[in-house]
Amino acid sequence: MIKEFYSHxxxxxxxxxxxxxxxxxxxxxxxxxxxxxxxxKAAYFTGLSHDLGKFxxxxxxxxxxxxxxxxxxNHAFVSAVMGGYITIKRLGEFPDMPERKFIPLLSFLAIHxxxxxxxxxxxxxxxxxxxxxxxxxxxxxxDNKFYGPFRAMEAQLRDFCNNWDNIYGDLKELGIAVEVExxxxxxxxxxxxxxxxxxxxxxxxxHREDERMAARLCLWGQLLFSALVDADKFSAANVExxxxxxxxxxxxxxxxxxxxxxxxxxxxxxxxxxxxxxxxKVKQLLQGNDDWHLLSITASTxxxxxxxxxxxALRIRNAxxxxxxxxxxxxxxxxxxxxxxxxxxxxxYHKVLSSQLGxxxxxxPERYLLRHHxxxxxxxxxxxxxxxxxxxxxxxxxxxxEIVVTTFVQVFQTIIGYRxxxxxKLHNLIGAIVILDEVQSLPVEYWDLTNKIFQILxxxxxxxxxxxxxxxxxxxxxxxxxxLYTNYKRLFEYQNRTVLNVDLGEKSGDMWAExxxxxxxxxxxxxxxxxxxRSSIDLYKKIKERVEGxxxxxxxxxxxxxxxxxxxxxxxxxxDQRRKRLKDLKNLLKNNCGRAILISTQVVEAGxxxxxxxxxxxxxxxxxxxxxxGRCNREGQRDMGFVYVGCFENGQASHVYGGVxxxxxxxxxxxxxxxxxxxxxxxxxxxxxxxYFNIVKENSSKEQSQKLWSAYIKLIYDSLExxxxxxxxxxxxxxxxxxxxPLTAEDEEWLLEVYAKEVLSEQKPFTERRLAAIKxxxxxxxxxxxxxxxxxxxxLPISLNKSGSIRWIxxxxxxxxxxxxxxxxxxxxxxxxxxx
Numbered sequence: 025m026i027k028e029f030y031s032h033x034x035x036x037x038x039x040x041x042x043x044x045x046x047x048x049x050x051x052x053x054x055x056x057x058x059x060x061x062x063x064x065k066a067a068y069f070t071g072l073s074h075d076l077g078k079f080x081x082x083x084x085x086x087x088x089x090x091x092x093x094x095x096x097x098n099h100a101f102v103s104a105v106m107g108g109y110i111t112i113k114r115l116g117e118f119p120d121m122p123e124r125k126f127i128p129l130l131s132f133l134a135i136h137x138x139x140x141x142x143x144x145x146x147x148x149x150x151x152x153x154x155x156x157x158x159x160x161x162x163x164x165x166x167d168n169k170f171y172g173p174f175r176a177m178e179a180q181l182r183d184f185c186n187n188w189d190n191i192y193g194d195l196k197e198l199g200i201a202v203e204v205e206x207x208x209x210x211x212x213x214x215x216x217x218x219x220x221x222x223x224x225x226x227x228x229x230x231h232r233e234d235e236r237m238a239a240r241l242c243l244w245g246q247l248l249f250s251a252l253v254d255a256d257k258f259s260a261a262n263v264e265x266x267x268x269x270x271x272x273x274x275x276x277x278x279x280x281x282x283x284x285x286x287x288x289x290x291x292x293x294x295x296x297x298x299x300x301x302x303x304x305k306v307k308q309l310l311q312g313n314d315d316w317h318l319l320s321i322t323a324s325t326x327x328x329x330x331x332x333x334x335x336x337a338l339r340i341r342n343a344x345x346x347x348x349x350x351x352x353x354x355x356x357x358x359x360x361x362x363x364x365x366x367x368x369x370x371x372x373y374h375k376v377l378s379s380q381l382g383x384x385x386x387x388x389p390e391r392y393l394l395r396h397h398x399x400x401x402x403x404x405x406x407x408x409x410x411x412x413x414x415x416x417x418x419x420x421x422x423x424x425x426e427i428v429v430t431t432f433v434q435v436f437q438t439i440i441g442y443r444x445x446x447x448x449k450l451h452n453l454i455g456a457i458v459i460l461d462e463v464q465s466l467p468v469e470y471w472d473l474t475n476k477i478f479q480i481l482x483x484x485x486x487x488x489x490x491x492x493x494x495x496x497x498x499x500x501x502x503x504x505x506x507x508l509y510t511n512y513k514r515l516f517e518y519q520n521r522t523v524l525n526v527d528l529g530e531k532s533g534d535m536w537a538e539x540x541x542x543x544x545x546x547x548x549x550x551x552x553x554x555x556x557x558r559s560s561i562d563l564y565k566k567i568k569e570r571v572e573g574x575x576x577x578x579x580x581x582x583x584x585x586x587x588x589x590x591x592x593x594x595x596x597x598x599x600d601q602r603r604k605r606l607k608d609l610k611n612l613l614k615n616n617c618g619r620a621i622l623i624s625t626q627v628v629e630a631g632x633x634x635x636x637x638x639x640x641x642x643x644x645x646x647x648x649x650x651x652x653x654g655r656c657n658r659e660g661q662r663d664m665g666f667v668y669v670g671c672f673e674n675g676q677a678s679h680v681y682g683g684v685x686x687x688x689x690x691x692x693x694x695x696x697x698x699x700x701x702x703x704x705x706x707x708x709x710x711x712x713x714x715x716y717f718n719i720v721k722e723n724s725s726k727e728q729s730q731k732l733w734s735a736y737i738k739l740i741y742d743s744l745e746x747x748x749x750x751x752x753x754x755x756x757x758x759x760x761x762x763x764x765x766p767l768t769a770e771d772e773e774w775l776l777e778v779y780a781k782e783v784l785s786e787q788k789p790f791t792e793r794r795l796a797a798i799k800x801x802x803x804x805x806x807x808x809x810x811x812x813x814x815x816x817x818x819x820l821p822i823s824l825n826k827s828g829s830i831r832w833i834x835x836x837x838x839x840x841x842x843x844x845x846x847x848x849x850x851x852x853x854x855x856x857x858x859x860x
Contacts, residue, residue, distance in 0.1 A: 056486025077099025080183045130244055138444075144743040263415050271342075321491070325658070417798060628655060643670070644681055763841075
């Protein structure tokens with residue numbers, strides 16, 4: 025007979041349940057939630073019930089290392105059924121709201137799936153009326169996916185009865201002994217599933233009659249799941265949450281005053297006016313009664329939108345802290361589309377906090393500022409002590425920080441999500457201020473969905489959205505947005521840094537090479553951005569042939585010794601090479617100590633702080649053309665910068681970007697080419713971009729948004745049978761293969777003696793290999809390219825691991841697989857591949 029029951033080797037089950045219930049309830053006990061009391065109580069009972077199935081001898085023997093049939097030691101299903109029953113019985117204690125009747129189903133769903141991902145409730149509920157009328161005799165009538173769990177539950181409930189005398193005391197302490205005793209003795213399994221099925225039928229009716237309430241329930245399901253999963257993981261790991269940190273509202277303003285005390289030129293004066301205008305508008309909004317959950321900062325490149333956004337967010341945060349109290353101070357989530365921009369902007373925010381918070385920040389940096397993306401180093405320090413990797417990972421993935429700099433993937437796969445690893449941090453978005461930078465990079469087919477879901481999050485979670493952009497995409501209706509710098513058009517009218525020249529006549533690769541060299545001679549330096557790796561390599565080779573013997577040297581492993589460079593950039597070379605080349609290029613141009621021709625793909629479009637006198641862009645979406653123009657005469661120190669748009673013969677722009685974007689861009693560019701043969705000035709870009717986005721939105725299909733919205737309001741999180749939220753993906757999943765390219769003997773030795781032995785060796789335990797992979801992922805990434813498998817398959821280097829899923833290029837074999845100037849050698853004869 026078992027005397028004490030454990031949830032984990034060193035944790036009493038009653039303590040774990042009590043802790044998870046209390047923590048989950050606390051997470052949803054937030055003043056930003058209109059349904060605060062209901063959700064907090066639902067989360068409490070869900071957490072209290074989530075591991076009740078561990079009160080069986082099957083699980084306890086499994087925990088002690090005995091061999092037990094997995095379906096008998098599995099505890100989620102029986103816990104979910106009992107959790108559903110408890111919430112049904114206690115529903116009268118919940119606030120009297122129309123939606124409370126759905127709580128038992130949402131609680132059942134969260135508990136059932138807390139070790140996996142959310143699913144369509146229909147796939148977890150047997151059709152009670154058809155196959156389960158009597159318990160337990162009708163188990164045999166269930167189909168295969170239900171038969172095993174129900175048969176196991178029958179035995180688990182008998183086991184509960186056998187151990188009841190030793191279980192009762194723990195459950196009485198938890199306050200649910202009456203309901204559990206009633207359940208295991210009467211075993212009202214049919215009644216529970218009949219009620220859950222009834223709730224589901226009501227949900228089916230609801231999504232047809234009241235989309236708003238149905239969407240609210242989808243969000244509630246995600247929030248209950250989030251609170252349960254996160255509380256469960258922290259309790260299991262025995263990790264304490266850190267005390268919230270205080271941030272003064274004027275941190276950014278003080279930093280700017282200290283570091284830029286006097287305007288250096290007219291652009292600085294305009295920036296100062298812009299920042300002051302944003303601050304005044306925020307103050308005005310906070311003093312008024314208008315709805316300000318959807319905000320926007322629109323400004324041209326170089327105005328300091330990143331600092332203005334943080335300044336606005338800190339002031340809003342401070343006001344809400346005064347309203348809600350320090351326990352509910354909003355987190356600031358700064359989301360960007362590209363990792364290179366994240367690193368750059370993270371460094372800017374780091375400078376602000378480091379200089380203004382001093383030792384308090386230096387001793388616990390991640391408590392105040394955290395970067396989270398798949399390549400970020402997993403590190404978390406508190407009071408000058410570095411946390412173990414597992415604990416650091418837990419704190420990072422749950423966004424336990426005041427300011428989080430992260431990717432669109434992390435944000436959108438969380439709010440439009442079903443996966444455990446993403447949803448566990450959703451509760452930390454309650455009342456949060458989410459800054460969306462370069463939001464126009466979202467695929468246009470998701471714009472309508474984004475608007476609808478963010479409206480729900482603003483209303484039901486108190487979320488505040490701050491969109492910062494130079495191009496004002498039409499994602500959110502203008503009538504709902506509050507612009508924080510109302511005179512933004514003046515900023516664009518003032519800008520006179522570049523002129524855009526359009527030539528839509530198709531040119532061969534040889535003609536492009538001659539054109540680029542002519543511009544190089546005219547403007548001193550030129551950056552060329554094309555749409556595909558194939559085009560970039562072909563153009564690079566043609567230009568190299570023409571400049572050989574004329575003093576222009578290619579950039580190889582390091583910068584050329586002379587002052588005229590030919591440089592290549594794309595994902596076809598390693599990240600470490602790209603970073604080094606950009607750094608050297610920036611210094612070369614900034615200090616006026618040389619000139620360069622840069623041949624690149626879109627990797628330089630956003631977030632790359634580089635300044636060329638002239639830029640050539642292959643035709644693409646018009647907002648991308650504007651983005652690349654931001655790398656031309658960026659600081660306005662030249663009289664004029666020159667941006668050129670051209671077309672390749674048989675170019676693949678529509679294949680890369682989609683026909684809607686390229687058709688809209690081509691029509692607009694034709695108008696510019698005809699009306700402005702001498703080029704159009706930068707001050708006109710904004711009006712053209714607005715026209716472009718209107719055309720794109722009008723001509724884009726809303727089918728994908730409608731399909732996913734339908735899944736959202738039906739709670740179809742994941743399903744094999746119908747459209748589900750699991751179909752939402754921001755990244756196109758093309759089959760790639762990692763190829764590691766050590767460029768030095770030191771890197772090669774590390775790869776073979778450290779990474780391969782500690783991460784890839786199957787002789788080491790999985791947990792050790794996983795932690796080693798987390799520890800070394802940044803260095804491994806820096807020397808790894810990921811070509812498409814269809815591109816690489818005919819020239820694959822040797823395997824680094826047993827399965828062959830990772831390849832590497834020994835230095836001795838480099839000439840066969842990798843060119844130090846332009847990267848991986850794939851076979852150009854394969855004309856089926858046109859990608860970045």
